[in-house]
Amino acid sequence: MTSPNEDDRFDWHAAENDLTNPTAAGPDAEVVDLDDARARRAPRPHPAAGDTHFDMPLDETPQRGGMLVDPPPTAPNGRRPIIPAGWSGWQNIKHSVRQAAELAGYRAGFHAVRSPWYATQAAFWATVGAFRLTGRQLRWWWVAEQTGLRQAAADANDPAMWHKLHREVKATRAWRGVVLLAEAVTLAVAAPIAWATAPWWALTAGAGLAVAYLAHVGRPDDRPIITPATVAGRFRRVNPDIILRAYYAAGLGNPDKAHQRVEFGSTMARDPSGTGSQVSIDLPYGKTFDDAVKARGSIASGLDVAVSQVFITRDPSSHRRHTLWVADRDPLAQGAGRTPLLRCKPTDIWQPAPFGLDERGNKVAVDLMWNSVLIGAQPRQGKTFAARSLALYAALDPYVKLTVLDGGGKPDWRKFALVADRYAFGLAMTRDGDPAEIVLDALREIKADVQDRYERLSRLPVDVCPEGKLTREIARDPKYNMPVRAVFLDEFQEYFDLGDISKEIASLLVYLVKVAPAAGVMFVDATQRPSGVGGGQVATQFISFRDNHQVRFSLRTGSWNVSDLVLGAGANSEGYDSSTLLPSYKGVGILRGASDATPTVRTYLADADDAEKILIAARKLREAAGTLSGMAAGEDVAREIRDVLADVRSVIERGETGAQWEEIAARLAARLPEAYADVTAESISAQVRAFGVRSVDVKRSGKALKGAKADDIDAAITRRKAA
16 A cells, blocks of 8 residues: 655654664754653643543643654754745645645636525615615614613603703704715715716626625624635534544543553644544553454444544554544545546556555555455455456556456457457357366466566576566566466355366465466456355365465455455454445445555446556557557457357256257347347357257246257358368
8 A cells, every 4th residue: 555745754762762862863952861861751630539620731742652643744954844845846836736726616606606696686776775774764763772761760750861962862863864964965966977988897896895894784794695616614623532532432542540441652743644633542441452442333433433434453562552633534435536547548567556546545555466356245245356457457558468367258258359378258168169178278278477587587698687577677588488477266166166166276275375376467356255165175165276476455345254254364353344334335444464554445436438448448458559469459350240159059057968049039139139139039040050050948937948058069060161
């Protein structure tokens, strides 16, 4: 996994070494005795016994508890950059200007569409405002507020005060009446003069200002005329007091016992992405990270947020210490967006493949070289899409030799026939042959290639092949004939349950997943059934194959046991359980083994149309590089020349002796719509019988209808080849 600004992170351990090591800090540095400074700290006050308030004051500079949550955005010398990062460098300036222009354009368009409605509301409220302003001025002239004082004097039977107030109000009304009269005369005289002499733009500006002012006077406070184009979110503020309440409510400590109090290892702060709050937590002695993971739901309840907003990360410095991150909103509810591969630019398999975004919005990438990747999930959770996104990345590198084997036979992988050296879809017979035999032949060929590579790599000189390992230069040099190979297996459990042939397939898969990655042959394998497949030796080999993947990605599973099978033993005890992911999350899973972190990833989306666009571009790249090979090299000819006999034979399923003409027509239209979209039972019968195939009775559900026998079609194909 990669994250932005990784090289700019502040090395706090190096900074502490600088403080305690005069030679490291420089000749003018001040040496600070950290132990003495900590010893002289004032003791932390604690609440009295029985006090249930959790607002416990912290030290001004809290004691360090392991690693800080996130370093501040400063240089190693502690200085903030004079020019913000967003405006530093021409690329950043262009990006910032583009963002500001896009936002301004959006707001302008938003308000332009609504401007007629704004004008209508302004005119209405300006009319109301004119009456309100007139009323205000009349009340001001009449000194309406003094009415209550005179009434109070009358009620108190105080004629002297009443007469005094009466004289004052008469004088005030006379003076204010003169003011209002002067105002009216000014308006009556100035308005016609301005109308006759002022330029149009001045009249327009004056009328606009007058309407805006009168609308402001007439509009109620809760009825704004202009609605904002963008709305800033409002989130619950999480403070240390609330966190202590949550942890104590979850049973992770006791505020009334000195040695059972929850402590803070860092100050509470917003995370750099601005999407949540985080803090380092020190549990009481005896409490562990596992206890916090098990109490995650109770902690979320104490914080009054959803469980999906609470993330607990292990701190390597202590088993009782962890980092708590509370998201403002559910970070997994929003997708990561379309795949960046839609640019259709060439990729490099030696660089990490873009995979998605983590819970904090950081980009996540998977290094495919030297690794094997296992992807598991329940059906319809995005497993195939996740595997296909990595396959699309490999396809855009024209120097990668692809093998795509889909045991499920779904449409998701079929367009890889454009670029794949070997491919097999489903288990039913196709015009390309028996998929099981294709899989077996492909695995045999890959095993032979791997063994040959190790032999040849060991004989290459050290200056060409250091340490006897495949390099990028060797892989891309045609004279060595050792391109990087990528094997993608979807629903691979199907290949372990094919009878006798499964024994050899299972043996080959176990060998390759253990040995092949070091020879530049990577595996990406997806399944919805990570256990209970096959029997006897095959079942043992299935487990061995499953467990020999370095990188694991688990989307939603049915239980923590299944999650552990996909993510690897011990994942649940570390706080990683894909069964807790909500059913509404599609394409969201836990990525383990790709880096030191184990993020929850929202994968990029590449639907069927996106995949086809990318694969068409990938084929062009391979044609230009001269690397199109194998089954993909003859795909255009196969599409242009329709082989009716082979196509009909391909839709007769394994175990069937034949099929009725109606069945054959329906299957051809479904599987090969580009050639047989309008086919009927009568038309396909006529085409097949033209090759000498008999039309015979075929029984289905006790009903016999005319159709073709598989043996007759095979015989016709043999006769044609002999001719």
